[in-house]
Amino acid sequence: MAKCGNRMWPILLLLTVALVLVWRNLQQAKHLSQAQISSRSRSHFTFDESLYTTEEFSEDYQQVEQPPIPPLTPRGQLLQQLLKCRTRNLTFERLQHGEYWLLQNLIVGRKSRLMRCTESITYTTNGDYTFFDNLEMVAERWRAPISFAIHAPGYDLNTTLDSIQYVKNCLPGSEYINDFVTFHLYFSNLHMPVNVPHNEAEVLQRPFVCELKNGTQAPPPWTLRPREAMYKVAANLTYPINVGRNIARKAANTYFIFACDIELYPSVGFVDQFLDMVVANQSILALDPKQPGRVYPLPVFELQAGVPVPNDKAQLLALYREGLAQTFHKKMCASCHKVPGQEQWLNRAPSVTNELHVWSEALREKEFRYWEPFYVSDNKEPIFDERVTWEGQSNKRIQNYAMCLLGYEYHVLHPAFLVHSPGIKKNNGTQSTRQIYARDMTRFIKTKIEPEYRVLYGRRKSCTT
Numbered sequence: 091m092a093k094c095g096n097r098m099w100p101i102l103l104l105l106t107v108a109l110v111l112v113w114r115n116l117q118q119a120k121h122l123s124q125a126q127i128s129s130r131s132r133s134h135f136t137f138d139e140s141l142y143t144t145e146e147f148s149e150d151y152q153q154v155e156q157p158p159i160p161p162l163t164p165r166g167q168l169l170q171q172l173l174k175c176r177t178r179n180l181t182f183e184r185l186q187h188g189e190y191w192l193l194q195n196l197i198v199g200r201k202s203r204l205m206r207c208t209e210s211i212t213y214t215t216n217g218d219y220t221f222f223d224n225l226e227m228v229a230e231r232w233r234a235p236i237s238f239a240i241h242a243p244g245y246d247l248n249t250t251l252d253s254i255q256y257v258k259n260c261l262p263g264s265e266y267i268n269d270f271v272t273f274h275l276y277f278s279n280l281h282m283p284v285n286v287p288h289n290e291a292e293v294l295q296r297p298f299v300c301e302l303k304n305g306t307q308a309p310p311p312w313t314l315r316p317r318e319a320m321y322k323v324a325a326n327l328t329y330p331i332n333v334g335r336n337i338a339r340k341a342a343n344t345y346f347i348f349a350c351d352i353e354l355y356p357s358v359g360f361v362d363q364f365l366d367m368v369v370a371n372q373s374i375l376a377l378d379p380k381q382p383g384r385v386y387p388l389p390v391f392e393l394q395a396g397v398p399v400p401n402d403k404a405q406l407l408a409l410y411r412e413g414l415a416q417t418f419h420k421k422m423c424a425s426c427h428k429v430p431g432q433e434q435w436l437n438r439a440p441s442v443t444n445e446l447h448v449w450s451e452a453l454r455e456k457e458f459r460y461w462e463p464f465y466v467s468d469n470k471e472p473i474f475d476e477r478v479t480w481e482g483q484s485n486k487r488i489q490n491y492a493m494c495l496l497g498y499e500y501h502v503l504h505p506a507f508l509v510h511s512p513g514i515k516k517n518n519g520t521q522s523t524r525q526i527y528a529r530d531m532t533r534f535i536k537t538k539i540e541p542e543y544r545v546l547y548g549r550r551k552s553c554t555t
């Protein structure tokens with residue numbers, strides 16, 4: 091017994107020490123957890139910190155990997171390794187953008203909703219309901235996400251919603267619009283509509299008429315109101331084109347975007363051609379931050395009225411040789427859309443495969459100093475200056491001035507192209523109100539915008555607005 095008791099002592103001692111240690115750990119853990127709780131609740135009381143916390147929480151939430159169906163294509167996987175982008179969901183948000191209220195992602199394209207950042211290219215564009223005529227053509231040709239910012243002040247919102255229902259339901263190409271077009275509406279807080287939709291369903295439940303009682307196709311809502319009856323015209327508003335451009339760009343969730351005007355139709359198959367080209371030769375991209383920025387313009391053409399829109403370069407060249415197609419704004423501002431190596435571009439026969447490659451390179455200097463190109467980019471190029479309206483013209487020159495100051499390189503593609511909606515503009519003296527705006531704007535650009543940009547982006551003698 092005694093022997094046994096002697097042996098028990100050290101064991102009891104060890105047990106006691108262990109119990110003390112466990113108790114102390116428990117106390118410490120309790121202290122720590124209380125400290126955490128109090129620091130968290132404190133952060134809810136101070137305004138800045140609580141803002142920061144919600145931001146962090148939503149970031150954490152975003153990182154939850156929920157592989158949406160379908161899985162990433164092999165090309166998408168390769169590009170994901172290369173570009174390392176993160177996909178954001180296209181969810182409805184009411185946002186402020188300067189003086190404008192923005193209903194971002196009010197209606198989301200069915201396929202665009204599932205698109206990951208490396209899978210496609212977003213065509214970002216803008217307009218009001220009078221531009222809806224172009225949407226079917228663009229969606230049918232692009233067949234990839236389209237981010238469409240629509241200016242809808244006052245009661246123009248009603249016609250805009252009617253027009254959205256019409257293009258989503260009544261056209262042969264409505265399926266492409268439903269698959270790919272994401273609509274954002276914006277209006278100044280000084281020109282509020284009486285009612286706005288509170289979600290996508292409210293828009294989609296709106297009644298629409300595709301067919302008249304006698305069986306003919308109903309006219310589109312945007313043709314039913316005379317121009318003078320537009321809120322925008324009655325209230326003497328200018329069209330904030332660069333606000334729309336920036337909204338559409340910011341809302342895109344793919345790595346590559348194509349900031350375009352909705353009246354410009356791309357050649358067919360472009361998105362796959364571009365992504366295939368990048369996968370085949372990654373040095374086409376300037377991914378090293380030390381390299382100057384790089385964008386990929388497409389040559390732009392215009393067509394005589396009534397001419398069918400060419401799908402590929404072979405069809406374009408056939409029209410060009412007959413004088414039915416010409417380079418964009420040839421009569422109004424030839425140097426605004428001339429691309430480097432243009433003659434050779436036109437003389438080069440199209441290949442059967444339409445395989446895309448970089449054709450020529452230039453800076454926006456010397457003979458290209460007035461160039462206003464439309465290009466694919468990684469959405470990192472300077473924003474569009476929102477002080478410039480459509481009426482003031484020059485609305486793209488300023489962005490390209492900033493890009494010139496930054497040393498951006500323009501790598502022109504072949505054989506893809508853009509064509510303007512058929513009908514060629516002539517330089518008539520009739521746009522006098524626009525010219526008055528343009529004259530004021532030119533002065534404003536010289537005295538205000540250019541000096542600001544030299545501070546922001548740096549100096550370079552060879553750059554012009």
Ligand SMILES: *[C@@H]1O[C@H](CO)[C@@H](O)[C@H](O)[C@H]1NC(C)=O
Nearest residue numbers: 151152153154156158178179
């Ligand atoms: C994005 O949307 C998908 C499908 O609706 C959903 O499964 C996923 O959780 C969402 N992801 C984020 C980060 O919100």
Ligand SMILES: *[C@@H]1O[C@H](CO)[C@@H](O)[C@H](O)[C@H]1NC(C)=O
Nearest residue numbers: 244245246247248249284285
């Ligand atoms: C616009 O639509 C709303 C709701 O559908 C309606 O109440 C309003 O009268 C309409 N306004 C105009 C000017 O048509």
Ligand SMILES: *[C@@H]1O[C@H](CO)[C@@H](O)[C@H](O)[C@H]1NC(C)=O
Nearest residue numbers: 302303304305306307308309
């Ligand atoms: C059908 O009705 C509309 C308007 O009521 C009219 O403009 C159109 O000419 C009619 N079409 C036919 C084929 O009767």
Ligand SMILES: *[C@@H]1O[C@H](CO)[C@@H](O)[C@H](O)[C@H]1NC(C)=O
Nearest residue numbers: 324325326327328523526527
């Ligand atoms: C319309 O707006 C322009 C520029 O803001 C102004 O010069 C003009 O006087 C206005 N016209 C009317 C009828 O309000």
Ligand SMILES: *[C@@H]1O[C@H](CO)[C@@H](O)[C@H](O)[C@H]1NC(C)=O
Nearest residue numbers: 370371372373374375448501
């Ligand atoms: C890949 O692209 C770079 C940059 O445009 C070009 O210099 C190079 O020749 C291309 N390589 C091939 C194999 O086409």
Ligand SMILES: *[C@@H]1O[C@H](CO)[C@@H](O)[C@H](O)[C@H]1NC(C)=O
Nearest residue numbers: 514515516517518519520521
């Ligand atoms: C352009 O000007 C010409 C002659 O100056 C005139 O005949 C024509 O109608 C004008 N076009 C437009 C669209 O105003």
